[in-house]
Amino acid sequence: MIKRLMCSIREYRKQSILTPLFVVLEVFMEILIPYLMARLIDNIGDMGYVIKLGAFLIICAALALLFGALAGKFAATASAGFAKNLRFDMFRDVQKFSFANIDKFSTGGIVTRLTTDVTNLQMAYMMIIRIAVRSPITMVCALIMAFSVHAKLSLIYLIIIPVLGFVLYKIMTSAHPVFEKMFHVYDKLNNVIQENLHGIRVVKSYVREHHEEGKFKEQAEDIYKYSVKAEKLLAFNSPSMQICVYATMLVIFWFGAHFIVESGGTELSTGNLTSLFSYTMQILMSLMMFSMVFVMITMARSSAERINELLDTKSSITNKENPIKYIPDGRIYFDHVSFAYPGHSRSLRNINLEIPSGATVGIIGGTGSGKSSLVQLIPRLYDVTEGRVSVGGRDVRNYDIDTLRNGVAMVLQKNVLFAGTIKENMRWGNENATDEEIAAACHAACADEFIDNFPNGYDTYIEQGGANVSGGQRQRLCIARALLKNPKILILDDSTSAVDTKTDAIIREAMQRAIPGATKIIIAQRISSVEHADMIVVMNGGRIDGTGTHAELIKTNAIYREIYESQVKGGGEDE
Numbered sequence: 001m002i003k004r005l006m007c008s009i010r011e012y013r014k015q016s017i018l019t020p021l022f023v024v025l026e027v028f029m030e031i032l033i034p035y036l037m038a039r040l041i042d043n044i045g046d047m048g049y050v051i052k053l054g055a056f057l058i059i060c061a062a063l064a065l066l067f068g069a070l071a072g073k074f075a076a077t078a079s080a081g082f083a084k085n086l087r088f089d090m091f092r093d094v095q096k097f098s099f100a101n102i103d104k105f106s107t108g109g110i111v112t113r114l115t116t117d118v119t120n121l122q123m124a125y126m127m128i129i130r131i132a133v134r135s136p137i138t139m140v141c142a143l144i145m146a147f148s149v150h151a152k153l154s155l156i157y158l159i160i161i162p163v164l165g166f167v168l169y170k171i172m173t174s175a176h177p178v179f180e181k182m183f184h185v186y187d188k189l190n191n192v193i194q195e196n197l198h199g200i201r202v203v204k205s206y207v208r209e210h211h212e213e214g215k216f217k218e219q220a221e222d223i224y225k226y227s228v229k230a231e232k233l234l235a236f237n238s239p240s241m242q243i244c245v246y247a248t249m250l251v252i253f254w255f256g257a258h259f260i261v262e263s264g265g266t267e268l269s270t271g272n273l274t275s276l277f278s279y280t281m282q283i284l285m286s287l288m289m290f291s292m293v294f295v296m297i298t299m300a301r302s303s304a305e306r307i308n309e310l311l312d313t314k315s316s317i318t319n320k321e322n323p324i325k326y327i328p329d330g331r332i333y334f335d336h337v338s339f340a341y342p343g344h345s346r347s348l349r350n351i352n353l354e355i356p357s358g359a360t361v362g363i364i365g366g367t368g369s370g371k372s373s374l375v376q377l378i379p380r381l382y383d384v385t386e387g388r389v390s391v392g393g394r395d396v397r398n399y400d401i402d403t404l405r406n407g408v409a410m411v412l413q414k415n416v417l418f419a420g421t422i423k424e425n426m427r428w429g430n431e432n433a434t435d436e437e438i439a440a441a442c443h444a445a446c447a448d449e450f451i452d453n454f455p456n457g458y459d460t461y462i463e464q465g466g467a468n469v470s471g472g473q474r475q476r477l478c479i480a481r482a483l484l485k486n487p488k489i490l491i492l493d494d495s496t497s498a499v500d501t502k503t504d505a506i507i508r509e510a511m512q513r514a515i516p517g518a519t520k521i522i523i524a525q526r527i528s529s530v531e532h533a534d535m536i537v538v539m540n541g542g543r544i545d546g547t548g549t550h551a552e553l554i555k556t557n558a559i560y561r562e563i564y565e566s567q568v569k570g571g572g573e574d575e
């Protein structure tokens with residue numbers, strides 16, 4: 001896990017190595033300073049020596065400052081760079097995800113991983129290369145110095161370090177689970193916010209603001225509760241540290257004074273005594289810092305695990321070796337196909353269907369009957385569980401994925417536009433489309449009539465998710481975008497549901513003219529959308545219930561007849 005995360009350090013390796021180096025230099029300076037101070041105090045009578053030593057002290061202090069600043073700078077660069085690379089790696093992996101992969105992680109889960117979790121790791125990384133290096137070295141060096149100054153007095157450290165260590169350990173281990181819980185609630189809060197903002201229009205139209213506020217408040221209160229609880233525990237850190245520091249100093253002062261007086265300064269000098277105070281501070285302080293790093297690292301561990309889970313997920317749909325890069329024609333063949341969404345029961349059972357190139361096929365059936373699931377297999381948004389889907393006479397799994405998806409344009413049921421102008425959105429379908437081609441596609445999709453009414457025409461800015469166009473307008477723009485790909489196969493998954501019957505008919509005719517040779521698959525709720533198709537497929541419960549032309553199905557298929565009659569009796573074709 002660590003190794004895989006380390007891959008993201010890349011060009012920041014230099015800074016990552018320089019940081020601990022400068023930290024070590026800084027520590028040496030800091031250890032040297034009390035020693036020099038001790039010499040200075042003990043030779044206070046010799047003015048020349050004092051000035052020389054004083055100058056040296058100032059240089060050491062300045063160097064300590066410089067090394068510290070450099071270490072800080074490199075640590076900041078290294079950790080921020082690491083986080084940047086890590087985010088980029090994760091984002092790139094997410095882009096490669098198949099639909100099945102995306103189903104596994106919720107959007108909220110991916111967002112939290114890319115934001116909070118990476119930030120946690122960034123902090124932990126900075127602490128590791130700085131403080132996790134600094135604390136043990138300081139402690140060891142200060143202990144060596146203290147023992148060399150006065151071994152007997154320094155025995156006190158052997159008592160106080162385990163004591164303080166134990167107290168800090170207790171505090172940290174009791175605070176850690178609280179922090180864990182808190183992060184968990186953060187996830188929930190993120191999900192609540194995400195869901196709410198995504199569906200804010202629905203929330204408003206159902207006047208559910210109160211209910212949503214309640215949900216949010218619950219999570220916010222939990223976070224408050226946990227963070228207060230954790231901080232309350234951590235508040236004991238500083239006082240316990242203080243008690244230990246002053247207790248140690250008292251002991252050293254008490255016995256130290258005795259030693260000085262009894263030996264007349266030969267066994268322990270006044271200067272050395274003061275240096276022991278500094279070392280005490282350094283030893284215990286580094287112990288406390290180390291315990292904090294320890295907590296930070298254990299907390300970052302769960303973030304690292306979550307990030308790793310994402311990085312470890314290989315796209316379930318990948319290219320074969322030497323994939324085919326050309327689709328000969330728009331023939332489609334479903335050969336004993338069964339399909340289940342990962343972790344779910346079968347959505348499609350034993351589908352056998354042959355569609356000749358250039359045919360127009362209608363698919364009709366109740367909601368949940370498997371219409372969308374069926375067509376998603378053609379551009380390999382999902383892979384079949386059993387059987388085989390082939391396009392142009394070849395198994396779709398043998399094609400290069402880009403080639404296949406460029407050749408099979410699909411207007412998804414839940415389609416979206418992206419923030420940007422209409423033109424920019426159109427060029428998503430085909431980067432090289434000229435203005436004329438865009439206009440022609442929009443004309444075929446009956447989108448030009450409203451685009452021409454916009455003051456900015458094709459430069460009209462579409463807001464995120466297409467918020468500023470109506471449902472029917474969005475559908476028409478999405479169809480135009482798909483037409484621009486000039487595909488061999490065009491699939492419209494309930495793409496004209498928000499368009500009136502007349503426009504629906506005009507679009508179908510225009511499509512026939514725009515891409516005459518392409519195979520067209522139209523999923524629809526309305527019989528009128530499919531009745532002129534060369535072939536109509538009736539879906540029911542994940543199986544094909546019948547195929548044929550309108551006239552044939554009316555005679556032979558009960559479900560089709562029922563849908564037809566309900567729509568005719570319902571007072572018109574509009575549902």
Ligand SMILES: Nc1ncnc2c1ncn2[C@@H]1O[C@H](COP(=O)(O)OP(=O)(O)O)[C@@H](O)[C@H]1O
Pocket residue numbers: 103341344347365366367368369370371372373374
């Ligand atoms: N992403 C998904 N994960 C799990 N199950 C799904 C998913 N999408 C659809 N299903 C299930 O598959 C079945 C067929 O759905 P779908 O093909 O969307 O039906 P239709 O398009 O005919 O309304 C339904 O029972 C639905 O609950």
Ligand SMILES: [Mg+2]
Pocket residue numbers: 371372373413493494
């Ligand atoms: Mg559907």
